[in-house]
Amino acid sequence: MSAAELIERRPLSTEWTSHDIVDVVRARGDEPCFTVHVRRVPRAAHRAPLGVVATHSQLEDPPPLEDGHEGAATGDSELLSPGSAPSLSILTCTDATGSEAPMGSPYCDPVTPTRAEQFGSLDSVCAMRPGTASLLVGLDTESVTRNGVRTILSYQLVTIDVVDPSQMVEVVIIPHRDGDRISMVTALWEVVIAAELWRSPLVPDTVTPRGVHRSDFWSEDRKKRRDELARNRVPITLVCHYGQADLTTFREEGLGIESDPLTKLTSAAGGLVTLRPYRLQRGDAHGRWWQSLSVAVRDTMALAPAGKKKLAVLGEACGIPKIELPAGAIGAMDQYRRDHFNEFLEYGVNDAVICLEFLAPIWGEGLVPPITLGGGAAAALVTSGSRYLGVPDSAGFRRAFSGIVKKGKGIGLSDDGGNLTFYAKRGREPLDGAAELFMKASAGAYHGGLNSCPTPGYYSVRTEDIDVQNAYPTAMAMVVDLDWEAGVLGDAPVIQGRELTVEDVPSVSTPFMGWVSFGFPDDVVFPSLPVFDDSTLIYPRSSDGTSGTWAAAPEIWLALQLGATVHCTIGFTGKVLMHEDGTPSRSLRDAVSTLIADRRRARELFGKGSLEEQTLKEAVNTLYGKIAQDVAEQRGWNAWAQEMDDIGGSSITSPYHAAMTTSIVRTLLLATMNEVLANGRRVFSVTTDGFISDMSCHEVESLDLYGMADEVRDARVALTGDARIWEAKGEQNDLLNFTTRGNVSLSPGGVCAHNGLKIPDGIVEDSIEDRQFLFRTVVTRSGRVPNPYTRFPSFQELSRRERRLDFLPSRVQRSVSMDYDLKRKPVMSSMRGENVTLPDGTRWEVATFETEPWDTVEDALRARSIARDIAESACLRTVDQWHDWHLRFAHGRGRRIVTPKRSVLMSILMAHRHGLVTIPTLAATELSLQDRLDWLEGWGLGTVTDGDWKNARRPERIARMLPLDSLQPYLDQMCETPSGEVPTPTNSTLTED
Structure with a gap:
């Protein structure tokens, strides 16, 4: 029929x-x-x-996971009347004219x-x-x-x-x-x-x-x-909105493991999805x-x-x-x-x-x-990148773009945990040894965004909130591609044990990664080389007390422009992939340009703010996240295996492109902040892609950024046809600036960042009531601020086979510190108390001061530790409270008194695992991992486990590595001992107490 x-x-x-x-x-x-x-x-x-x-209420985000969902109530509610x-x-x-659209099926018109x-x-x-x-x-x-x-x-x-x-x-x-x-x-x-x-x-x-x-x-x-x-x-594709609430309503009791839908799901981008269809029979x-059903799941979230x-x-x-x-x-x-x-x-x-x-x-x-909007954007990059790079398929794209090939087609995977999980989890491996070295260096140099509060306190001056336009897409457009096929290190010699010069890193887009130690001149207000420790980026004046840090070219370039001394223990310069006309290949610039052009076309076809236009805007913004997926190794709940597991990379993950992109954005902000202060102005706060300053956006646009501005403007023109870098997002005449991601103005349209503080029920975000609530909470606090919230079970709790929870809310009681986070050192001589008057007429003191870089990371860690101790019973709001903190900091003990053997052991292991040195026995893959660890224990430094071996490569541990010269003569002896040779008293000085 x-x-x-x-x-x-x-x-x-x-x-x-x-x-x-x-x-x-x-x-x-x-x-x-x-x-x-x-x-x-x-x-x-x-x-x-x-x-x-269009409307303001429609632009709000949905409640996060810990907040409510339709149909969930914590107790008896008001009864409804029958009427x-x-x-x-x-x-x-x-x-748009107010006329109702005609009825009927759109399939009746074969032309339009x-x-x-x-x-x-x-x-x-x-x-x-x-x-x-x-x-x-x-x-x-x-x-x-x-x-x-x-x-x-x-x-x-x-x-x-x-x-x-x-x-x-x-x-x-x-x-x-x-x-x-x-x-x-x-x-x-x-x-x-x-x-x-x-x-x-x-x-x-x-x-x-x-x-x-x-x-x-x-x-x-x-x-x-x-x-x-x-x-x-x-074949069915089940589509829901916030699947944590809906997909947990189906019965699983009496069903076999293979028929339990929740174990087939994955948590992604705020929803629940399947990576591939599953069977229901x-x-x-x-x-x-x-x-018989084949079921895929998609979530509109x-x-x-x-x-x-x-x-x-x-x-x-x-x-x-x-x-x-x-x-x-x-x-x-x-x-x-x-x-x-x-x-x-x-x-x-x-x-x-x-x-x-x-x-x-x-x-x-x-x-x-697609599974997620970011996944769709990644697919677009694979398509456009394959065309741009002249390769036939996705495998060719991965090879040309990130130097990754299918398992068995490249250098091979090690069995000792030395592989980067972004490729190992997906059954892939580096093209060759040079590619592996450069990838690991890039992964070490990869960090998140720059976030800081350089000028805490209360200010009654006009300030502007200024953002980089399309910060991450612009940075991606500046990154050059590498010639993995010809050997990514090319003919450039590996830099070892010498100071870097501008000839080594001539521009912000030079593809260079290095393990460096450094010192900045005293007059540099914002040093540019970060050290990751205490779960954050710290920008000290020097790397003294540490062995150094992995860094990417952009921040090294700026450090040299600022007059820093940068010593490179080991560094790699990538070979740039060139077009026949002698210009460098930039596949990300081509891909982002296509997305932006299509977004512009969607705006013409469907209107500004339309679903289509907003979808392409989001695709541009999510592209970077897919490039950086699992570069900083992450683990997530695997519901089928019922265990935490590596999440693995995406189809476009590239440690090199990710590290360069984030470094360019941080460098752009740091260069700007230094020039703002050089012009006699101030920077109050910086957050990922923008900052608050008393310099106008127009004035900021005129800054040269130590020569970086021209390269950024070139990328802006290539993407949009407009060379402007900056845009003003808002302004205010009052500013309470209390910590990183924590500031508020009582002016409508001004900044209002809560530092994680939940808004009470009944208050609309960014409203005057919200601003007054946050303002009062900060200036009147005497300790940590109560911050209870409603939480729903995690995906792990919802999908585990034993002790599974239903999607029910629970109340979490917690408090949050609103104190300055001490990423930079308070200048005590600048500290003054500003008296802030609240609407009820009461006056409260707020300490207001300048900051400067910490001399060392160790100073920063000790200062932050003291502040955390104080926050347990008090706070840092007034000048007297800050003087108490300073007294404890100035006369307290240092973090390290002695260098225990355990620190030496782990530092040696980290140096080897990060490629700073090569210890023959530890590099001997023909030996089992346990044999290598047993050999290391034979040097008398203590025991070492599989977990120590794995953790030694984690980026958050590297800042704790002792300087290489403090590991001598032990390190030299290990490097000189032939592979597998057992340590003896003649070649080891560590067997004695």
């Missing part, structure tokens, strides 16, 4: 029909019963243009391209779309929480009619008894039946409403019959008919642009406003269902429709979206 005949014979049923089912997965006599409500209605989203996200009713929004939208087709014609969007067809099903659930128990009230599932795509099939499943939950396979098969999904061309002809008959696939071999049954599947009571993640915002964007409920209904949805059943159905199913319709215009009708 043709589609037209089916549509003609099947009447449109806009009214709900219902029937009862029993979930028979569990072979017991009290299987839970459910009522299934079904209807088929016109698709609302296809009767209207997509909206533009309460929702405010039902009309599901059609109007165009749909919105999705227009968007999909853009090069970057085409590359971002995976292109895999599937049957998409929107999911939402309603629940109520009372007395610590979550009761599921309904499951809403919606899908597009496979015969008439202008129609939506809506299914609502309601348990008969409180506490009953349905299995995912039962719920999804109800959708298969209601929407006649077996008619889809994606489904084999063997599939019927009852499933697949045993005769079509059976084999006595269990694996063979399971695999054959899997080929007779219905079951047979009837007689084993004659079998139902991972696909929505930043700041646009609330479901109401997504609904506005796709032309389906979220339905408003009367006050108190969310916390008492069971009563609302009882008293307003039809409205309850409309409300719940509308949320599921939003989840589904949000995807179509962006990722294509009936196509699986």
Whole structure:
């Protein structure tokens, strides 16, 4: 029967029909019963243009994981009166003139391209779309929480009619008894039946409403019959919004491990997703008919642009406003269902429709979206980068872009934990030994953003909040590619044991990585070489007391411009990949330019602020994150293996590109800050890609940045056609600047950064009430500030097989210090008390002072430790309190009194693991790791474990490594001892106490 005949014979049923089912997965006599409500209605989203996200309330982010979710309440809520009713929004939208869009299916016009087709014609969007067809099903659930128990009230599932795509099939499943939950396979098969999904061309002809008959696939071999049954599947992509709440509502009891959906999921970008589809299979009571599903999961949280993640915002964007409920209904949805059943159905199913319709215009009708928006951006880079680099496929791109090849095609993987997890986890390895050296150096030099509070206190002066325009995309556009194929180190000699000059690092984009020690002149206010310790970046005046740090070219270049002495223990210069015309290859510049051009085109087609334009904006911003994925090794919960595991790199991870990008952004800010102070102005705060200063944005734009500005402007012109680097984000005439990421102005539109402090319920973020709350809290504090918050279980707690938790809130009691974090040294001679008057007339003292670099990292660590001790019972708010801190700092003991053997042992191990020295026996891969560790113990320095071996390579440990000269003569003797030779009293001076 043709589609037209089916549509003609099947009447449109806009009214709900219902029937009862029993979930028979569990072979017991009290299987839970459910009522299934079904209807088929016109698709609302296809009767209207997509909206533009515009209002302030719509731009807010959704609550983070520890905050609430719809349907969850911590206790009994206000009872609803029988007369309460929702405010039902009309599901059609109007165009810009106020006229209602015409009814009808968009499939009737074969000439005019749909919105999705227009968007999909853009090069970057085409590359971002995976292109895999599937049957998409929107999911939402309603629940109520009372007395610590979550009761599921309904499951809403919606899908597009496979015969008439202008129609939506809506299914609502309601348990008969409180506490009953349905299995995912039962719920999804109800959708298969209601929407006649077996008619889809994606489904084999063997599939019927009852499933697949045993005769079509059976084999006595269990694996063979399971695999054959899997080929007779219905391919479904389940789409939800914040899956932590919805995907945890399905029953797992009575199901085998292989049928537990939660163990197939991964936490990503704020939602829950699958990395690949999983099977759901079951047979009837007689084993004659079998139902087979292939299920992928996508979460709109991972696909929505930043700041646009609330479901109401997504609904506005796709032309389906979220339905408003009367006050108190969310916390008492069971009563609302009882008293307003039809409205309850409309409300719940509308949320599921939003989840589904949000995807179509962006990722294509009936196509699986990427796992995350960042994943889509990575796919776009692979496509554009392959074209730019002249390689045929993704494997060729990885080889040319990051020097990574498939396992067995390169240098080989070691079995001693010496591999970088970003490639080892994905079954890849460096192209050759030179590539491995350069990657490890780059990974060591990779750090996060620059964040600091150089001028704490209270200031009644005009200041501006100034940002780098597209900071990370601009920096990516400055990074040159390397010639991995020709040997990434090329003909440049490895630098060893000498001072660096500007000839070694002639520009900010020179591809150089080195292990350096340094000293800056006393008049340099902002040194540029960071040391990672105490979970943060510290910029000391010198590296005295440490063995040094890995650093990338941009910050080394600036250090040399500032007159620093930089000694390089070992350094590598990468060979630049050149075009035939003699210009350097910059594949990231090409990729980012394409994304920005397509975003500009999307703005022309769909309007500024449209979903399409915002999606491409977010793609540009997330690209860097995928390049840096797992460069700083990270671990996450593997639900299938039920253990913490390395997350692994992305398809575009490159330690070199990541390290250069972040270093360029930090260097740009540090160069600017030094020149601002050289011009007699001040920098009050710096945060990742911008800063607060009493210099205007116009004045900042004129700075030369020690010669760096021209190179940055060249990248800006290549990306946007506009050479301007900076943009003003706001201004204020008052500033309470108390710590890193902590400052507030009472001026509307001024800065308001909370330092992690939660806003009380009922206060709108950035409102005058919010500003007054934060201001008062900081200036009146006498110690740590109470900061309780509501927390929901982690993904690990939700998906573990033993002691699994339900998605229920708990209250966490904690407090937070609002004291200055001492990343820089207070200048005590500049300290003064500013008296701040609150609206109630009370006056409070706030210590206000300048800062300077710490002389050494050790000084910074000791100062921060003293401040943490003080914060346990008091705070650092007044001048007297700061004088007390200074007294303890000035007369306290140092961190190191002696150099114990354990410190020597671990420092030697770190030096070897970071490639600063080569100890033959430790490098002998023909020996087992245990044999090498036993050899090291033979030197009499103490015991060493597998964990010590692994941890010695971690970047946060390297700052604790002793200077190399303090490891002598032990280090030289180890390096000179032939591989495998056992230490003896003649070649070891460490066996004696």
